Amino acid sequence: MNSKYxxxxxxxKPAKGFEKKVAYFSMEFGIDQALKIxxxxxxxxxxxxxxSAFELKQNLIGIGMLWKYGYYDQGRNKDQTLRPExxxxxxxxxxxxxxxxxxxxxxxxxxxVRAMVLKPSVFNTVPMYLLTTDVEGxxxxxxxxxxxxxxxxxxxxxxxxxxxxxxxxxxxxxxxxADIYHLNEGHALPAFFYLQNQGVGREKMVFTTHTPExxxxxxxxxxxxxxxxxxxxxxxxxxxxxxxxxxxxxSYTVAALRMAKKTNAVSKLHAKxxxxxxxxxxxxxxIFPITNAQNQKxxxxxxxxxxxxxxxVTAFQKRKATLKKELFEEVLxxxxxxxxxxxxxxxxxxxxxxxxxxxxxLRDMERFEKILNDSxxxxxxxxxxxxxxxxxxxxxxxxxxxHFTKYRANTAVLIGYEMALSKKLKEGSDVWLxxxxxxxxxxxxxGMTAAMNGSVNLSINDGWIPEFAKDGKxxxxxxxxxxxxxxxxxxxxxxxNLYECLEQKVLPAYYDSPDKWSQIVFKGMDDVVPAxxxxxxxxxxxxxxxx
Numbered sequence: 001m002n003s004k005y006x007x008x009x010x011x012x013k014p015a016k017g018f019e020k021k022v023a024y025f026s027m028e029f030g031i032d033q034a035l036k037i038x039x040x041x042x043x044x045x046x047x048x049x050x051x052s053a054f055e056l057k058q059n060l061i062g063i064g065m066l067w068k069y070g071y072y073d074q075g076r077n078k079d080q081t082l083r084p085e086x087x088x089x090x091x092x093x094x095x096x097x098x099x100x101x102x103x104x105x106x107x108x109x110x111x112x113v114r115a116m117v118l119k120p121s122v123f124n125t126v127p128m129y130l131l132t133t134d135v136e137g138x139x140x141x142x143x144x145x146x147x148x149x150x151x152x153x154x155x156x157x158x159x160x161x162x163x164x165x166x167x168x169x170x171x172x173x174x175x176x177x178a179d180i181y182h183l184n185e186g187h188a189l190p191a192f193f194y195l196q197n198q199g200v201g202r203e204k205m206v207f208t209t210h211t212p213e214x215x216x217x218x219x220x221x222x223x224x225x226x227x228x229x230x231x232x233x234x235x236x237x238x239x240x241x242x243x244x245x246x247x248x249x250x251s252y253t254v255a256a257l258r259m260a261k262k263t264n265a266v267s268k269l270h271a272k273x274x275x276x277x278x279x280x281x282x283x284x285x286x287i288f289p290i291t292n293a294q295n296q297k298x299x300x301x302x303x304x305x306x307x308x309x310x311x312x313v314t315a316f317q318k319r320k321a322t323l324k325k326e327l328f329e330e331v332l333x334x335x336x337x338x339x340x341x342x343x344x345x346x347x348x349x350x351x352x353x354x355x356x357x358x359x360x361x362l363r364d365m366e367r368f369e370k371i372l373n374d375s376x377x378x379x380x381x382x383x384x385x386x387x388x389x390x391x392x393x394x395x396x397x398x399x400x401x402x403h404f405t406k407y408r409a410n411t412a413v414l415i416g417y418e419m420a421l422s423k424k425l426k427e428g429s430d431v432w433l434x435x436x437x438x439x440x441x442x443x444x445x446x447g448m449t450a451a452m453n454g455s456v457n458l459s460i461n462d463g464w465i466p467e468f469a470k471d472g473k474x475x476x477x478x479x480x481x482x483x484x485x486x487x488x489x490x491x492x493x494x495x496x497n498l499y500e501c502l503e504q505k506v507l508p509a510y511y512d513s514p515d516k517w518s519q520i521v522f523k524g525m526d527d528v529v530p531a532x533x534x535x536x537x538x539x540x541x542x543x544x545x546x547x
């Protein structure tokens with residue numbers, strides 16, 4: 001047991017303005033490649049927040065989950081298509097905090113939850129407490145709650161929320177309590193119900209909403225939630241109807257909006273979309289933006305940044321060529337293809353979801369083949385990302401790209417899209433391609449860290465991009481489709497504009513106007529920091545959400 005971390009403790013005195021004790025709850029954290037408790041953007045965002053909170057000496061702790069198998073490991077079948085693998089994880093750098101609490105789940109009143117601690121000295125984060133039910137004395141079913149991040153079984157997912165929310169809140173109490181309880185997305189909603197039962201006022205509860213479409217906001221059967229222990233105590237039918245507003249289902253987001261003192265969205269556009277989406281619900285009018293950001297110290301290559309500061313194009317290009325070679329060693333190892341550091345390299349890499357349209361370039365094959373075979377303006381393209389392991393549609397898109405790229409020497413699909421590969425792709429790419437359907441990307445953060453490393457954003461004007469973009473000066477932006485038009489029309493409109501932008505702007509700028517290209521690269525690096533660094537974001541949370 002680590003006695004220091006048996007109570008609320010930081011290795012520093014909190015800095016002025018950051019004294020409030022804040023407990024930050026998130027289902028996933030992307031802290032380091034080695035700690036596989038993340039799946040994608042939500043985790044990367046939360047991880048950067050924990051690093052910046054440490055750098056700024058904030059009085060904040062992280063409350064998360066210790067997933068036995070992580071999200072999943074990305075393997076390949078014999079034909080190179082996707083094979084999800086679930087491999088047990090062990091971390092010698094985590095220590096037992098000495099805290100164990102019990103929660104009531106589906107009538108089992110004694111499910112033990114132990115808190116392991118990630119000390120600040122390991123990865124330069126604030127103290128982080130990771131919860132697990134894989135504890136001696138628990139039955140197999142209780143232990144299995146912690147197997148998989150975003151388990152596909154609905155009842156297991158409910159149990160995971162109970163553990164994160166209620167066990168997490170009990171842990172914070174045992175550590176000495178907090179001034180603010182911050183839910184990063186609605187997964188830990190039971191914390192609010194538990195705190196309310198304990199007499200904690202809503203002035204201590206704040207909420208960040210991420211998903212700008214109703215389908216992505218969790219709704220569950222209210223009776224199943226009541227039976228599970230989700231509300232911290234068994235509610236009568238009348239009490240349950242009061243909580244759900246008379247519905248037989250509970251929207252986590254609607255409940256969190258109602259219970260939180262303040263709610264923020266994760267970009268200016270997302271705040272507008274969220275206010276419209278939840279109009280008529282308590283708390284919806286007050287949704288305000290704190291735009292997502294990423295940790296500069298972790299994500300940015302220091303040699304590239306030094307070259308930018310000195311406006312030294314030669315030093316930048318030399319370092320970029322080295323980083324491209326390092327990325328291309330990974331391409332060669334995985335695919336047997338030799339990529340050329342002198343050739344413009346485009347990367348599409350993020351979570352595989354239908355609305356993100358990973359295969360947009362394949363929409364008009366004749367036109368795309370012309371781009372791929374242009375000897376005057378050659379191009380190399382890499383795709384990477386993890387589909388949800390049960391999302392057959394997203395997996396089929398991934399596999400389609402695998403088959404398309406297999407025998408083309410200048411295209412590749414990489415597996416193992418986690419923090420280390422993400423970093424390599426951002427450092428080694430020339431262009432970062434982003435193709436979501438407009439208004440459906442709440443923020444997106446991968447383009448921020450790409451820009452920090454001199455990779456030029458080529459993007460739909462969605463999420464954080466409208467706050468950053470100066471088309472043709474720090475990035476390339478596609479014309480906006482009518483987001484209310486049929487999906488097929490949007491996809492046709494966007495793909496035509498993407499081909500035109502590549503043919504007429506991006507490739508000619510890179511090959512025919514290298515000075516102009518360097519200006520765009522450096523301008524992107526100038527504009528992304530500090531506006532989209534998580535030190536700005538973590539400061540804004542204290543000033544605007546926690547105060």
